[in-house]
Amino acid sequence: MTDGAPLISARGLIKRFGDFTAVDGIDVDVHAGEAFGFLGPNGAGKSSTMRMIGCVSPPSGGELRVLGMDPQRQGPDIRARLGVCPQEDNLDQELTARENLVTYARYFGIGRKVARQRADELLEFVQLSERAGSKVEPLSGGMKRRLTIARALVNEPDIVMLDEPTTGLDPQARHLVWERLFRLKQRGTTLVLTTHYMDEAEQLCDRLVIMDGGAVAAEGSPRELIERYSTREVVELRFGTDALEPYASKLDGIGARVEVLPDRILLYADDGDTAVPAVYERNLTPSGVLVRRASLEDVFLHLTGRTLVEA
Amino acid sequence: MVTTLVTRAVAGDELRARRAGAVTGRNVTAFRAGGAYWWLVISGMAEPLLYLFAIGWGVGALVGDMPLPDGRTVSYLTFLAPALLAAAAMNGAVAESTMNFFAKMKFAKLYDSVLNTPVTPVEIAFGELGWAMMRGSMYSGAFLVLMAVMGVTTPALALVAFPAALLVGFAFGAIGLALATVMRTWQDFDYMGVVQFALFLFSGTFVPVSSYPVAMQVIVQLTPLYHGVELVRGITLDMLSWSLAWNVLYLVVVTLAGLAFAARRMRKLLRK
Ligand SMILES: Nc1ncnc2c1ncn2[C@@H]1O[C@H](COP(=O)(O)OP(=O)(O)OP(=O)(O)O)[C@@H](O)[C@H]1O
Ligand SMILES: [Mg+2]
Numbered sequence: 001m002t003d004g005a006p007l008i009s010a011r012g013l014i015k016r017f018g019d020f021t022a023v024d025g026i027d028v029d030v031h032a033g034e035a036f037g038f039l040g041p042n043g044a045g046k047s048s049t050m051r052m053i054g055c056v057s058p059p060s061g062g063e064l065r066v067l068g069m070d071p072q073r074q075g076p077d078i079r080a081r082l083g084v085c086p087q088e089d090n091l092d093q094e095l096t097a098r099e100n101l102v103t104y105a106r107y108f109g110i111g112r113k114v115a116r117q118r119a120d121e122l123l124e125f126v127q128l129s130e131r132a133g134s135k136v137e138p139l140s141g142g143m144k145r146r147l148t149i150a151r152a153l154v155n156e157p158d159i160v161m162l163d164e165p166t167t168g169l170d171p172q173a174r175h176l177v178w179e180r181l182f183r184l185k186q187r188g189t190t191l192v193l194t195t196h197y198m199d200e201a202e203q204l205c206d207r208l209v210i211m212d213g214g215a216v217a218a219e220g221s222p223r224e225l226i227e228r229y230s231t232r233e234v235v236e237l238r239f240g241t242d243a244l245e246p247y248a249s250k251l252d253g254i255g256a257r258v259e260v261l262p263d264r265i266l267l268y269a270d271d272g273d274t275a276v277p278a279v280y281e282r283n284l285t286p287s288g289v290l291v292r293r294a295s296l297e298d299v300f301l302h303l304t305g306r307t308l309v310e311a
Numbered sequence: 312m313v314t315t316l317v318t319r320a321v322a323g324d325e326l327r328a329r330r331a332g333a334v335t336g337r338n339v340t341a342f343r344a345g346g347a348y349w350w351l352v353i354s355g356m357a358e359p360l361l362y363l364f365a366i367g368w369g370v371g372a373l374v375g376d377m378p379l380p381d382g383r384t385v386s387y388l389t390f391l392a393p394a395l396l397a398a399a400a401m402n403g404a405v406a407e408s409t410m411n412f413f414a415k416m417k418f419a420k421l422y423d424s425v426l427n428t429p430v431t432p433v434e435i436a437f438g439e440l441g442w443a444m445m446r447g448s449m450y451s452g453a454f455l456v457l458m459a460v461m462g463v464t465t466p467a468l469a470l471v472a473f474p475a476a477l478l479v480g481f482a483f484g485a486i487g488l489a490l491a492t493v494m495r496t497w498q499d500f501d502y503m504g505v506v507q508f509a510l511f512l513f514s515g516t517f518v519p520v521s522s523y524p525v526a527m528q529v530i531v532q533l534t535p536l537y538h539g540v541e542l543v544r545g546i547t548l549d550m551l552s553w554s555l556a557w558n559v560l561y562l563v564v565v566t567l568a569g570l571a572f573a574a575r576r577m578r579k580l581l582r583k
Contacts, residue, residue, distance in 0.1 A: 056426050076429035084427040090420050094341040106333040107428035
């Protein structure tokens with residue numbers, strides 16, 4: 001592979017299940033050392049895309065190259081260099097935490113001695129050394145997730161693929177996982193992850209695509225996306241009622257855009273501190289006012305219009 | 312390279328012994344760890360022993376001696392024992408390759424994670440079969456030792472019969488894997504149990520096949536356990552002849568066909 005060529009390259013990639021098109025012709029490039037994210041709501045096609053890249057699901061159309069190889073013909077060679085953490089923990093229930101890692105290493109043809117050594121190192125890495133001899137069942141959700149992530153690292157992969165690495169974890173467990181993934185990134189490991197947490201995408205991803213309905217809605221770094229699709233700041237207004245439409249129409253023109261959510265109104269403005277007085281000048285008295293920096297969440301809402309009524 | 316091309320053509324995927332071995336190794340690890348599993352194995356050995364003593368001695372006392380095709384006569388227990396060995400090899404292999412394999416595939420979703428590694432579906436099929444055989448060889452080995460101790464066969468013939476019993480296990484293990492990939496619910500296993508029991512009763516196990524009506528003889532000779540019984544009985548009762556080669560060939564072909572079918576089905580089921 002030549003330097004600079006993308007590790008993953010998809011052109012017009014399609015996945016169909018019967019008549020249903022789950023992934024509808026996406027173009028994606030992931031480069032070495034990058035942390036790349038797929039951000040999107042339920043059913044956007046994130047996992048389907050991940051599974052195609054992971055060579056466990058044959059594409060229905062388009063082109064896909066992974067590590068310079070063809071997933072259809074060189075699946076085993078590609079998978080040998082990938083570390084996959086699937087959306088659902090599919091750990092081996094009959095084995096202990098440590099046995100899970102050793103056994104998994106054996107599937108990669110790694111010798112017993114090296115496998116044991118790596119298993120111990122990785123248990124340490126995800127802070128599970130004390131539970132090494134425990135079966136999978138009694139481990140907490142967060143521990144299982146960490147074990148699944150450790151398992152994905154057992155072959156020292158060139159690319160680590162993480163499908164919703166922190167879904168269902170409590171904040172503490174999430175931060176531990178983020179911290180570990182950040183360390184991997186610093187070591188130069190290429191990360192590909194999916195998430196519907198905006199903060200996760202902002203924290204971890206150098207670059208990401210926002211997926212919706214099987215298509216790519218936008219692509220860029222978190223900062224670029226925020227600049228392109230949102231204002232610098234956002235004012236969140238609550239009025240102590242769910243009937244927010246009348247208020248929204250009165251806010252016209254204060255900021256660049258107004259979005260109505262079920263429980264609050266978002267007012268997009270480059271400078272929140274001048275926008276808030278303008279709200280009061282129109283004789284509106286919100287019960288709650290919050291000025292915050294724009295986030296990927298705003299980009300996402302803007303692009304997908306999910307649960308929103310465009311003001 | 313040639314084997315790569317052949318397995319790609321037959322099973323649709325690459326086959327490396329080392330990776331299939333890792334799948335077998337996983338089962339060995341799980342077996343060592345699990346306490347309940349031992350009971351399954353012990354109960355698997357108990358069944359043929361119960362038949363041997365209940366029918367071999369009990370019915371044997373009524374039936375008297377059995378004439379063999381080569382003119383000798385032997386006790387009924389001697390006639391029965393090798394058939395029970397073949398049946399035990401069948402039962403052990405089928406139990407592992409259908410029930411346990413089905414559970415791992417459908418419920419434990421074990422292979423979902425395995426397929427994220429370089430391991431291919433055909434390697435999983437071979438690996439699971441390897442494990443079914445390890446389990447089967449425990450049954451067969453113990454039973455052959457018992458046969459030799461009881462004087463039903465000689466130690467030398469028992470040694471020759473051991474790989475033959477393994478081949479019977481291979482064939483049924485492969486059939487079992489193939490069946491497990493088309494099973495939808497546990498109910499399907501009940502039907503399979505009935506077929507298995509019918510094979511057990513009618514494959515020349517308890518009476519020589521020649522005592523059946525001709526039409527039934529033909530049907531029986533098409534089924535796999537018949538060939539297993541013929542082979543194992545032929546060896547342990549010292550009736551070595553070229554006809555045994557046919558039994559071996561039949562079982563080898565069944566093994567390969569079952570594996571190829573299972574691997575292709577697994578590819579379809581697991582690579583969505
Ligand atoms: N094996 C399958 N058979 C049929 N349809 C499927 C299959 N797998 C996924 N789909 C459908 O494809 C669409 C995309 O699913 P996918 O799992 O890729 O979404 P996702 O973005 O990962 O969603 P989530 O955030 O809920 O995990 C969904 O509508 C799903 O129902
Ligand atoms: Mg998903």
